[in-house]
Amino acid sequence: MKRRGRGIACMWYPIGFTVAANPSAAVVKINEDGTATLLTGTVETGQGSLTILAQIVAEELGVATEDVHVVSADTDTTPMDTGAIASRTTYVTGNAARLAAEKAKEILFEVAAPVLGVKADQLEVSDHKIQVKGFPQRNIHIGDIAERARGVNGQPPIGSASFNPATVALDPETGQGKPFATYVYATQIAEVDVDDETGEVEVLRIAASHDCGTPINPMLVEGQVEGGISMGVGFALEEEMLFDGEGRLRNPNLTNYIMPTSLDMPKVEVDIVDSYDPTGPFGAKGVGEPTCVATAAAICNAIHDAVGVRITSLPATAEKVWAALQAKRAQEPRQLAAGA
Amino acid sequence: MDKKSAVIEKQARLQEVEALLKAPAAAPLAPLPREVLVPEARQQTPAVRQRATRPDGRLHGLGQTKYIDDYYLPGMLYAKIKRAGIASARILRIDTSEALKMPGVMAVITGKDVPCNSFGPSLKDQPVLADERVFHAGDGVAAVAAVTEQIAAEALEKITVEYEPIRPVLDPLESLQLETPGLHAPNPNIYGHKVIRKGDVEKGFAQSYRIFEGSYRTQMVEHVPLEPHASVATWDANGRVTIYSTLGRITLGRADISRTIGVPMSRVRVIATVVGGNFGGKNEITTEPVLALLAKKTGRPVKCTFTRPEEFLASTTRHPLVMDYKTGVTKEGKILARQIRLVLDGGAYCSWSETTLGKACILSAGPYQIDNLYAEAFVVYTNKTMTGAMRGFGAPQVCFAYESQMDDMAKALGIDPLQIRLTNALREGSLSPTSQKLHSVVVRETLLQAAQRFGWNEDGGGNGAQS
Amino acid sequence: MVTVTVNVNGEPRTASVPPETTLLRLLREQFNLTGAKLGCDVGDCGACTVMVDGKSVNSCLMLAGQADGRDVLTIEGLATLERLHPLQEAFEQLGSLQCGFCGPGILMSAKALLDENPDPSEQDIRDALAGNLCRCTGYIKMIEAIQGVARADGARPAPKSA
Numbered sequence: 023m024k025r026r027g028r029g030i031a032c033m034w035y036p037i038g039f040t041v042a043a044n045p046s047a048a049v050v051k052i053n054e055d056g057t058a059t060l061l062t063g064t065v066e067t068g069q070g071s072l073t074i075l076a077q078i079v080a081e082e083l084g085v086a087t088e089d090v091h092v093v094s095a096d097t098d099t100t101p102m103d104t105g106a107i108a109s110r111t112t113y114v115t116g117n118a119a120r121l122a123a124e125k126a127k128e129i130l131f132e133v134a135a136p137v138l139g140v141k142a143d144q145l146e147v148s149d150h151k152i153q154v155k156g157f158p159q160r161n162i163h164i165g166d167i168a169e170r171a172r173g174v175n176g177q178p179p180i181g182s183a184s185f186n187p188a189t190v191a192l193d194p195e196t197g198q199g200k201p202f203a204t205y206v207y208a209t210q211i212a213e214v215d216v217d218d219e220t221g222e223v224e225v226l227r228i229a230a231s232h233d234c235g236t237p238i239n240p241m242l243v244e245g246q247v248e249g250g251i252s253m254g255v256g257f258a259l260e261e262e263m264l265f266d267g268e269g270r271l272r273n274p275n276l277t278n279y280i281m282p283t284s285l286d287m288p289k290v291e292v293d294i295v296d297s298y299d300p301t302g303p304f305g306a307k308g309v310g311e312p313t314c315v316a317t318a319a320a321i322c323n324a325i326h327d328a329v330g331v332r333i334t335s336l337p338a339t340a341e342k343v344w345a346a347l348q349a350k351r352a353q354e355p356r357q358l359a360a361g362a
Numbered sequence: 363m364d365k366k367s368a369v370i371e372k373q374a375r376l377q378e379v380e381a382l383l384k385a386p387a388a389a390p391l392a393p394l395p396r397e398v399l400v401p402e403a404r405q406q407t408p409a410v411r412q413r414a415t416r417p418d419g420r421l422h423g424l425g426q427t428k429y430i431d432d433y434y435l436p437g438m439l440y441a442k443i444k445r446a447g448i449a450s451a452r453i454l455r456i457d458t459s460e461a462l463k464m465p466g467v468m469a470v471i472t473g474k475d476v477p478c479n480s481f482g483p484s485l486k487d488q489p490v491l492a493d494e495r496v497f498h499a500g501d502g503v504a505a506v507a508a509v510t511e512q513i514a515a516e517a518l519e520k521i522t523v524e525y526e527p528i529r530p531v532l533d534p535l536e537s538l539q540l541e542t543p544g545l546h547a548p549n550p551n552i553y554g555h556k557v558i559r560k561g562d563v564e565k566g567f568a569q570s571y572r573i574f575e576g577s578y579r580t581q582m583v584e585h586v587p588l589e590p591h592a593s594v595a596t597w598d599a600n601g602r603v604t605i606y607s608t609l610g611r612i613t614l615g616r617a618d619i620s621r622t623i624g625v626p627m628s629r630v631r632v633i634a635t636v637v638g639g640n641f642g643g644k645n646e647i648t649t650e651p652v653l654a655l656l657a658k659k660t661g662r663p664v665k666c667t668f669t670r671p672e673e674f675l676a677s678t679t680r681h682p683l684v685m686d687y688k689t690g691v692t693k694e695g696k697i698l699a700r701q702i703r704l705v706l707d708g709g710a711y712c713s714w715s716e717t718t719l720g721k722a723c724i725l726s727a728g729p730y731q732i733d734n735l736y737a738e739a740f741v742v743y744t745n746k747t748m749t750g751a752m753r754g755f756g757a758p759q760v761c762f763a764y765e766s767q768m769d770d771m772a773k774a775l776g777i778d779p780l781q782i783r784l785t786n787a788l789r790e791g792s793l794s795p796t797s798q799k800l801h802s803v804v805v806r807e808t809l810l811q812a813a814q815r816f817g818w819n820e821d822g823g824g825n826g827a828q829s
Numbered sequence: 830m831v832t833v834t835v836n837v838n839g840e841p842r843t844a845s846v847p848p849e850t851t852l853l854r855l856l857r858e859q860f861n862l863t864g865a866k867l868g869c870d871v872g873d874c875g876a877c878t879v880m881v882d883g884k885s886v887n888s889c890l891m892l893a894g895q896a897d898g899r900d901v902l903t904i905e906g907l908a909t910l911e912r913l914h915p916l917q918e919a920f921e922q923l924g925s926l927q928c929g930f931c932g933p934g935i936l937m938s939a940k941a942l943l944d945e946n947p948d949p950s951e952q953d954i955r956d957a958l959a960g961n962l963c964r965c966t967g968y969i970k971m972i973e974a975i976q977g978v979a980r981a982d983g984a985r986p987a988p989k990s991a
Binding site for chain 1 (some may be wrong): 630
């Protein structure tokens with residue numbers, strides 16, 4: 023018989039390396055037509071980080087994402103970056119990219135100020151224009167100023183910057199200190215069906231509420247959450263590298279190492295919680311790794327809710343759940359007798 | 363005219379051209395749609411918070427994204443690595459002479475040919491190619507470069523290695539008990555240790571209404587990026603090597619390549635272009651130094667793409683953890699004290715174990731305000747595939763433990779699982795286990811939002827109801 | 830060596846290859862069509878999926894010789910010079926692909942499904958993608974994209990099967 027259960031799990035997760043410096047540098051070049059190029063040493067490994075970085079630079083320059091081209095991942099041409107690790111790209115590389123864009127923008131403001139008859143600190147950017155704060159009708163197209171910066175002032179608008187999260191080393195005796203600049207938080211709630219005759223678990227749906235600070239791109243955040251949950255489902259129920267007594271791997275292939283397919287994915291309802299981190303670029307933190315953290319715990323709590331067995335070692339395969347059910351029944355002789 | 367003869371006729375006309383295309387052609391044959399429509403969201407200002415589509419998304423969908431394995435350089439050779447196949451042994455002799463005699467085999471190297479045969483992000487305990495000692499079955503012991511992948515694979519069979527087996531240690535708890543010298547003598551088996559101490563746990567336990575204890579274990583997991591690790595190395599006449607690689611961290615990669623092959627960093631160029639999935643598994647070098655050395659020896663570009671089994675055997679994996687939790691609570695479910703011991707199975711080499719150890723230890727308390735905490739973590743060597751960075755650095759493992767125990771406590775105390783979490787959740791300004799004052803804290807908000815979305819309070823609970 | 834002639838994306842292509850050559854290697858190494866990917870080489874991951882005579886197949890499991898004289902459609906043949914295929918458009922708009930490595934295979938499986946069943950249920954779509962592994966996305970935005978295309982094409986009659 024299939025039994026329904028629900029389980030909740032929440033988690034916290036840091037952005038960046040543990041105390042150790044993990045800087046990012048970035049270069050932003052504003053072209054003569056007001057579009058821009060970002061140089062970054064980070065690597066696009068599928069998360070969409072280059073799109074996020076383009077959005078951050080675009081926001082800082084008041085242009086559109088499409089106007090920013092990103093050049094990445096070449097040690098000869100792009101500046102140092104610690105890389106696509108530790109959920110750090112949006113926060114650390116993003117801060118570096120924003121700062122580099124700000125520096126390039128400062129050059130544009132210097133060029134634009136006398137043209138608009140104001141001081142540089144009275145200027146702001148919006149919708150491809152450099153405009154006077156409070157008087158948006160006094161404006162010039164960013165491309166005109168970029169061209170003037172090169173052709174008249176002889177000052178190409180290029181900015182470079184680096185960023186490293188602020189940390190405090192941990193005391194070796196007590197571990198006290200500030201290992202990370204910031205953290206994100208999340209809750210996932212799973213609903214499962216457990217077949218109490220076979221031990222088979224089906225994850226029906228997961229409600230996931232995640233904090234990433236400001237979502238620079240909500241669609242990509244959802245993609246991370248959905249992908250993280252699929253990895254969490256595999257961790258919870260299916261995946262395990264098995265070694266024989268001699269230390270040889272028994273399942274080094276995708277035939278016998280089972281990972282989630284389209285048939286194993288539950289319905290996922292993603293919410294991005296309202297949050298803003300003043301230390302992140304436009305309030306953003308990050309989202310990559312934390313999406314897969316709470317899933318297995320939520321599923322195992324749902325299994326417990328459904329059939330009353332506590333799985334204490336992952337993965338919760340059908341065999342393991344079935345064995346736990348058998349053990350539980352063995353300890354309930356009276357109920358078993360009553361049922362028989 | 364039937365389909366086949368039509369094909370053959372047209373084919374005859376193309377035969378001459380095709381003959382010239384024996385090597386893969388340089389230009390992609392895919393169409394480039396003339397209609398270029400840039401999605402609306404990419405053109406909008408402000409840019410932040412827009413659901414902008416990814417510029418690489420179109421190329422992915424057209425099959426035009428070039429991953430490393432899609433590269434072909436003129437004259438390129440293919441490399442294969444011979445894997446030890448034994449988890450723990452001393453290497454007595456490696457004989458590569460028969461492989462070298464094979465037609466099409468251009469070079470064979472072993473660990474003796476690697477100028478500096480060790481690397482690693484913290485401890486440099488991992489050989490590029492094992493030359494004296496095998497620590498896990500996936501260790502590479504020799505590498506072949508040949509004109510085709512098939513010949514390279516056949517050449518591996520001709521390489522003979524004589525081993526003196528050493529009993530492997532596979533269980534992390536056994537490794538924890540072993541006296542020095544350990545697996546990596548003279549280094550001890552426990553190669554990382556971390557403590558977080560806050561308040562007074564004994565006092566907290568003494569004040570507790572109830573104390574709960576639980577033990578939890580997690581398994582070894584592979585990243586399974588759909589794109590296997592791949593690299594191409596090619597030298598120019600100025601003595602510079604360019605390496606196209608699936609690395610997610612090119613700066614560290616360049617440092618490791620430069621150090622292991624003994625060439626200044628200015629003469630090493632690493633290009634990562636696009637990586638087909640990482641999840642932490644592509645954060646350090648694998649075959650890059652081997653390919654650089656083979657390419658230097660042969661004067662030709664050399665490529666190596668991992669087979670799927672190599673992904674499991676010879677790349678990093680997620681740390682299995684053994685976790686002991688002891689937690690004291692009030693009648694209302696408020697946590698007064700928590701004591702944790704974590705043992706991380708580090709596998710054969712350190713890799714990113716120090717980072718995983720630190721994060722697991724700091725995060726092990728959960729997103730809760732706990733005034734009295736003692737968390738201690740160890741990482742030990744075993745003779746299994748090395749564990750390293752993987753999405754979450756120990757967090758999914760400890761979350762499984764602390765959230766399982768949280769539910770057990772809620773049930774025993776008759777408290778709703780949502781409520782016990784709300785009672786203990788970190789708040790704005792809370793002090794973390796390391797006494798860091800936290801900002802932008804939204805644990806409670808995520809709990810309430812997820813509960814609302816799920817219908818936690820309305821649905822009355824699964825609670826084993828027949829479905 | 831065997832000489833193989835295949836009608837690839839509407840163009841006849843020919844090559845002489847060792848008899849053990851798979852269709853995947855024929856496409857990638859002889860015809861420079863690198864869209865289909867080698868992810869496992871044993872038919873587990875689906876990254877090499879192409880269509881042969883209208884049916885989706887793992888091209889790593891088919892010998893080049895078995896494809897002789899047949900119609901092969903690869904990801905490179907899905908778009909025309911004029912426009913993206915609706916599936917490619919929908920995948921782009923919804924951010925259905927992340928690292929993209931599984932994408933060509935997934936799209937070919939999706940096309941094979943819609944050719945056969947223009948109005949698939951969500952379960953039909955899940956079934957059709959079951960042989961294509963993806964590690965990044967959790968499949969959700971792919972399923973949504975395929976559903977969207979199916980709905981948009983709902984009014985159109987089903988294409989005749991070959």
